[in-house]
Amino acid sequence: MKAEKNPIQSVMAWIRRQPPKVKAFLGVVTAMTVLVLLRVIVHEHDNLFVASEAVHAVGIAVLIYKLTKEKTCAGISLKTQELTALFLAVRLYCSFVMEFDLHTFLDSATLVTTLWVVYMIRFKLRPTYMEDKDNFAIYFVVIPCAVLSFFIHPSTRHHIINRISWAFCVYLEAVSVLPQLRVMQNTKIVEPFTAHYVFALGIARFLSCAHWILQVLDTRGRLLTALGSGLWPVMVLISEIVQTFILADFCYYYVQSLMGGQLVLRLPSGVV
DSSP: OOOOOOHHHHHHHHHHTSOHHHHHHHHHHHHHHHHHHHHHHOSSTTHHHHHHHHHHHHHHHHHHHHHHHSOOOTTOOHHHHHHHHHHHHHHHHHHHHHOOSHHHHHHHHHHHHHHHHHHIIIIISGGGOOTTTOOOOTHHHHHHHHHHHHHSOOOSSSOHHHHHHHHHHHHHHHHTTHHHHHHHHHHOEEOHHHHHHHHHHHHHHHHHHHHHHHHHHHTTTHHHHHHOSTTHHHHHHHHHHHHHHHHHHHHHHHHHHHHTTOSSEEOOTTOO
16 A cells, blocks of 8 residues: 655645746745744744844854864855854944944854854864865955945944945845855755754844844834935845845755755755
8 A cells, every 4th residue: 555645745746846936936925924923923023133143053053063073074165154254253343333232242152153163174174174165256255245335335323434344244144155055066965964054044044034024014114214325224135135045945955855854965956
């Protein structure tokens, strides 16, 4: 007798058969549904930012476990870690001089652990670093982010250097994961700990994006006005959405692999 197929696996199999446009539509509908649920369930929407940082911390903890227990950094992009450290350092500076709050402490902890990961990859586990796979040219993201921040930044009363720095870290955060995606694109096979880390990043970015969107809805757009005038408020939201969708495709295949009971994630061509 033929065993009954798991309903979740049946749904995933059906989704796999759909064309890209249908998958994109389903992804948008799912994201909007989750946003509505978060708005109903989470009464203090600022907690979503804390949750985002917590999930990011879990992802880094997974990396730390991999580096300390397995003694290898294979599959991890040093460039993504360095870009992460860069935008965190800039954001921490802005937080100190512009709005010292809980976010400052969260960013401090994340920066320290990220710098430790960078140190481990650069010096302790260098022989296992896949430098040939980590071949994304970071100036392709750093320079455009710097130029964009010079022209589009907050119009608040803070010093111009601080406002440009704030914009720079927002833009850089949105694209900092691209080198990691390039590594996975080059290897095609993602081992469990790296996959868990990137998935945690995806969830963290989604929660951060949800935080901003729900804050805008709660304030009926007043938050955008508080951020300044011109294109800056729109660019903040676009940056949050971009960094979420950059990882959406990977997260889909991660869940699909998890549902299929596969420990090692194999990515189809052109996924990331």
